[in-house]
Amino acid sequence: MSIPDMSSQGSRSSRRSSRSVNTGFCETGMSSPPLRSFPDIDNSPQRSNALQSESSAMHIGSELGISSQGSSTTSHSVRTLRARVDLNTAPSHHRTIRIDNMEDDLAESFGDTTRLYIWGTRICVTEVQRAFRNFLLSYKPSSVEDDENMLILPSNLQQEIDLERPYYMERLYEIDQSENICLNVNLQHVKEYSDPLYRKIICYPADIIPYLDMTVNELFTEKYQKSLYAPIEVRPFNAEKTRNMRALNPQDVDQLITITGMVTRTSTLIPEMRQGFFQCSICNYSVENEVDRGRIEEPVVCPNCSMSYTFQLIHNRSIFMDKQIIKLQESPDDMPAGQTPHTVTLFAHGNLVETVQPGDRIAVTGIYRAMPIRVNPRMRNLNSVYRTNIDVLHFRKTDQGRLHQLEDGTHLTDERIAMILNLSKKPDVVERLSLAIAPSIFEHDDIKKGILCLLFGGTRKDDESGNRTKLRSEINLLLCGDPGTSKSQLLQYVYRLVPRGQYTSGKGSSAVGLTASVTRDPDTRHLVLQTGALVLADNGVCCIDEFDKMNDSTRSVLHEVMEQQTLSIAKAGIICQLNARTSILAAANPVDSQWNRNKTIIDNIQLPHTLLSRFDLIFLLVDPQDESYDRRLANHLVSLYYQTTVDKENELLDMALLRDYIGYARSHISPVLDDTASQCLIDKYLQMRKVGAGHGQVSAYPRQLESLIRLSEAHAKMRLSSTVSAQDVEDAYTYVSFCFIT
Numbered sequence: 001m002s003i004p005d006m007s008s009q010g011s012r013s014s015r016r017s018s019r020s021v022n023t024g025f026c027e028t029g030m031s032s033p034p035l036r037s038f039p040d041i042d043n044s045p046q047r048s049n050a051l052q053s054e055s056s057a058m059h060i061g062s063e064l065g066i067s068s069q070g071s072s073t074t075s076h077s078v079r080t081l082r083a084r085v086d087l088n089t090a091p092s093h094h095r096t097i098r099i100d101n102m103e104d105d106l107a108e109s110f111g112d113t114t115r116l117y118i119w120g121t122r123i124c125v126t127e128v129q130r131a132f133r134n135f136l137l138s139y140k141p142s143s144v145e146d147d148e149n150m151l152i153l154p155s156n157l158q159q160e161i162d163l164e165r166p167y168y169m170e171r172l173y174e175i176d177q178s179e180n181i182c183l184n185v186n187l188q189h190v191k192e193y194s195d196p197l198y199r200k201i202i203c204y205p206a207d208i209i210p211y212l213d214m215t216v217n218e219l220f221t222e223k224y225q226k227s228l229y230a231p232i233e234v235r236p237f238n239a240e241k242t243r244n245m246r247a248l249n250p251q252d253v254d255q256l257i258t259i260t261g262m263v264t265r266t267s268t269l270i271p272e273m274r275q276g277f278f279q280c281s282i283c284n285y286s287v288e289n290e291v292d293r294g295r296i297e298e299p300v301v302c303p304n305c306s307m308s309y310t311f312q313l314i315h316n317r318s319i320f321m322d323k324q325i326i327k328l329q330e331s332p333d334d335m336p337a338g339q340t341p342h343t344v345t346l347f348a349h350g351n352l353v354e355t356v357q358p359g360d361r362i363a364v365t366g367i368y369r370a371m372p373i374r375v376n377p378r379m380r381n382l383n384s385v386y387r388t389n390i391d392v393l394h395f396r397k398t399d400q401g402r403l404h405q406l407e408d409g410t411h412l413t414d415e416r417i418a419m420i421l422n423l424s425k426k427p428d429v430v431e432r433l434s435l436a437i438a439p440s441i442f443e444h445d446d447i448k449k450g451i452l453c454l455l456f457g458g459t460r461k462d463d464e465s466g467n468r469t470k471l472r473s474e475i476n477l478l479l480c481g482d483p484g485t486s487k488s489q490l491l492q493y494v495y496r497l498v499p500r501g502q503y504t505s506g507k508g509s510s511a512v513g514l515t516a517s518v519t520r521d522p523d524t525r526h527l528v529l530q531t532g533a534l535v536l537a538d539n540g541v542c543c544i545d546e547f548d549k550m551n552d553s554t555r556s557v558l559h560e561v562m563e564q565q566t567l568s569i570a571k572a573g574i575i576c577q578l579n580a581r582t583s584i585l586a587a588a589n590p591v592d593s594q595w596n597r598n599k600t601i602i603d604n605i606q607l608p609h610t611l612l613s614r615f616d617l618i619f620l621l622v623d624p625q626d627e628s629y630d631r632r633l634a635n636h637l638v639s640l641y642y643q644t645t646v647d648k649e650n651e652l653l654d655m656a657l658l659r660d661y662i663g664y665a666r667s668h669i670s671p672v673l674d675d676t677a678s679q680c681l682i683d684k685y686l687q688m689r690k691v692g693a694g695h696g697q698v699s700a701y702p703r704q705l706e707s708l709i710r711l712s713e714a715h716a717k718m719r720l721s722s723t724v725s726a727q728d729v730e731d732a733y734t735y736v737s738f739c740f741i742t
Contacts, residue, residue, distance in 0.1 A: 118207050123200055128208055129215045131197045136168045136219060139193050169223075172216075175232060176224050182351070183216055184394065185236045201236060205256040205367050209234055209393075237365045237394040245330045246342045248368060248388070257390070258365045259344065260331050260398050263356050265530060267325040267521070272349075277317035280310045287311065324353040325521075326392075328364060345389040355395050359500050359536035365394040397499075412660060419657070420664050424720035430731075433718060436658045438493040441486045442636040446738045450477055450617045451494060453735065454541070454583050455662050456717040458710035459670045472565050475710050476584040476614060478547070480605050481621030482595050487587035491543040494585055497659060500540030502533040506550035509533070511557050518572040527572055534561050537582040548588035548605050555611060558584065562614040584615075595622050616707035618739050664720075671716035673709070673724045680729040681708060688736070708732055 116125040191198040212234045239258040276296040285304035326346040370386040437448040458473035495503040567578040590604040688700035711732035
């Protein structure tokens, strides 16, 4: 069929092309038998005319048995494009048409070579496959400072990247060794190699990516002469323009986008049917139908016995895929002043489920979808307002300071680990680490060391038998004192330092905001728990400013969290216990805005003793009102305004190394007490008990002994030592004594 025949579609085709709505494929000069997989499709001109006049919803993927090289790997390619769930594929419903004399901006002179076109466009799929194949075979990056593909490999398979060799051929070798079926493709590499290919992937991802999968699998089979347990999937990331969440509009529908935000809620795994198995109840004839636009068509007439309405759905022979609904909240950096954060719904499929948790800051690359909403499920009428979501293709952590590792510190490079081990062998390693904590804040050395203990934490005790009392390993710390003594600045620094940190203010926090609230999920209509700051900061730090201004009902929820590390919920028929293994870093001001040394801590900040006893360290930050101190403080503050850029760069390097050092220690080091340290702990505890004995007061409880043990273990972690020494106990006792003195 010629181009004038295709133009009979009029403005409808042009409108679809401008909005990047892909409704099928077009082919020209088909010499191989590509349509034999579809016995219901007639390849005659009359059938082509009928298909040309039809309107079709977007169906992505195809089982057309064509090979970009025409090799013997055709059967493998057919399996490659089978129902990729994250692209919402429906391979068996494509509309095809024969056309001639169309050119693509990637086209070369191929004569009568078979070509397949995307419906309503001039994009030749054959040319896209050829360009992507050449990209995989020849692209060599200038640098790989942030290599996403290396992060997914275990440490024994990681290797140095040779920039003189094709980058993605090395990635295919790693897939061959690790059998990881995902190939992460940096779109900036594609743009650098071919801008037309990059634009096609961005504008037509649902149509182009299945054929990129085909090309990768063909290339892998040709090179290694074997097939993996599942086809390799291309997962693009790092688009040139990361869209603001509130800037998404109808022009972005069905296009590839990248947005950033924080995960606020994840659903349980939802089984989603991808292929239904129907069996005739009379003759047992079976039919398999795939999902088309969210629906599975039940056969009406049995082809074997010609009886109507005799098919039954057999669930245990149908194919289901994992699906997860994720809520992504807008990043504070992208929010305009005075606006509330926006939320976007993400759909994760397959091996992308359970890869992110609430509290993670991520960058999501996926296809922006608009789904119609029916006025009534039993009627065909639709609302004019569509519901939007993103089908996820790729997740990525966005904490720019953690480029060398993932959250638990298990993916550090060998060079980074060697740097960490060399630092731990220095005799003044604790002093070096404390200097890296908020270097812009003047002095407060003991307080910074106490914050270091909080960041490293103690040794987690796992009692599988359940006979022993659960002992927490997280350290809680309270800063209280005069206004303007850098309490909030210390909290902000810790919040930016840790990967799973939450920052709240006492006056702006409620009990449900810290714990969890019960809401109705708009997608499933089920009652679900909306987790709060304490649960989101699990295995992290929750920074609470203005701690003294919280009301009693809000503070009461902290008692269980700070000691038992759990959060019990009994609301609206939902009874559960959530993990809240978080360290609390709180800051409070005195009642009279000025610290009164003639009053006790309880009288100054008016906190209940049951809550104060749960803090391992309580530091007082009091203005000394000394001329010498004031002069040194003023010199330090003034120097911050004319500090050279070289000093700032060194400070940032120290902060990045501190993150990796803490992550490595928390995941690999678990110090235990020896006999000397145990006896020293007993002596120090008895010494603390004697402090208030002369006044008829009790200055230490068994809870303070447990705090001393946790602080000693944290101090041993700073040295990356597997044993707690007596010197660690002495240093921990110094921090506790400093709290008593102040």
